[in-house]
Amino acid sequence: MPISVAHIVEALSSIGGSGHLDEIVAKVVEIAPRPHPEDPGASIRARIQERCRGARSFKGGVDLFESVFGVDQRKGVWRLKSDPLAPGNHDSLLDGAEADIEAEEGRATLRIHLRRERSRKLIEAFKASLTNFSCEACGQDMEAVYGELGAGYIEAHHKVPVALIEEGEKTRLSDLAALCANCHRIIHRNGLMSVEALTAHIDRRPPRYAFAAEPEGARWAPSIPEGED
Known part of the structure; x- marks a missing residue:
């Protein structure tokens, strides 16, 4: 990198x-x-x-x-x-x-x-255009994690780094991506990798929690009080 x-x-x-x-x-x-x-x-x-x-x-x-x-x-x-x-x-x-x-x-x-005060209106317009506030990389919605404290929270990420935008070049809403704060920082920490590359990396990661395989047709059985069979 x-x-x-x-x-x-x-x-x-x-x-x-x-x-x-x-x-x-x-x-x-x-x-x-x-x-x-x-x-x-x-x-x-x-x-x-x-x-x-x-x-x-x-x-x-x-x-x-x-x-x-x-x-x-x-x-x-x-x-x-x-x-x-x-x-x-x-x-x-x-x-x-x-x-x-x-x-x-x-x-x-x-x-x-x-x-970047001149981009404030663009950022606001981008967020107003969203139909949901799930992160485009990991899929996390802050409202699902924090309830009303996280409702509507998302960060706008420039797919093309701001420093590389030529003077006078216009930025469109399609040039922005909706990211949670974690994914946004990870992208910047890793050489401004693409959103697609981060998504692919996340998808390749093993599940956070491993589940033991259950025999086919298994079902939960009620607990039996001690002394009974």
């Missing part, structure tokens, strides 16, 4: 928002599911530079990372952009209406909100 930019964002957030490449690699390897690339450091460096406007290999789109001492200095210290909501940074790397990243810096807490 390839290491994604989302894994790097999570790793940097967990170590305070900045760190040397070696430290970032160690944290990403801890977070990202196996198997890892043969050279995870090279893979992570490439992903960072693809999302760093100051790097020659910048691919456009979301500008998430910057070199603390300047790319040309080659000191390998990177950090998350100080203002991810600045022009050009409005697309959240994580799908959904909003996502929070927290990291401690000394005694203060840095709280960065990555929002």
Whole structure:
């Protein structure tokens, strides 16, 4: 499974928002599911530079990372952009209406909100179009689990990652999938796998509870009080 930019964002957030490449690699390897690339450091460096406007290999789109001492200095210290909501940074790397990243810096807490406010109406329209709120991957309905507390709860997942949507490209309701929170996070944790791939994985899993085979025609017999036969 390839290491994604989302894994790097999570790793940097967990170590305070900045760190040397070696430290970032160690944290990403801890977070990202196996198997890892043969050279995870090279893979992570490439992903960072693809999302760093100051790097020659910048691919456009979301500008998430910057070199603390300047790319040309080659000191390998990177950090998350100080203002991810600045022009050009409005697309959240994580799908959904909003996502929070927290990291401690000394005694203060840095709280960065990555929002896609322009997609709020789309998300609301998508949920309003649903005839049921079962997860498209696992089939679970939160109302069946939590009763009225879970009634109508579902998350909207972009089948095409938001970071890969070209500027000006329209997102349709058919481009979204209804997922429970667990399946949504599992998809993001595993390199943004497809909903279909997760469904197939779940279907291949053995039943949670094993049932002993019963002889054909078996039926329950009433209990007999002690001393009677």
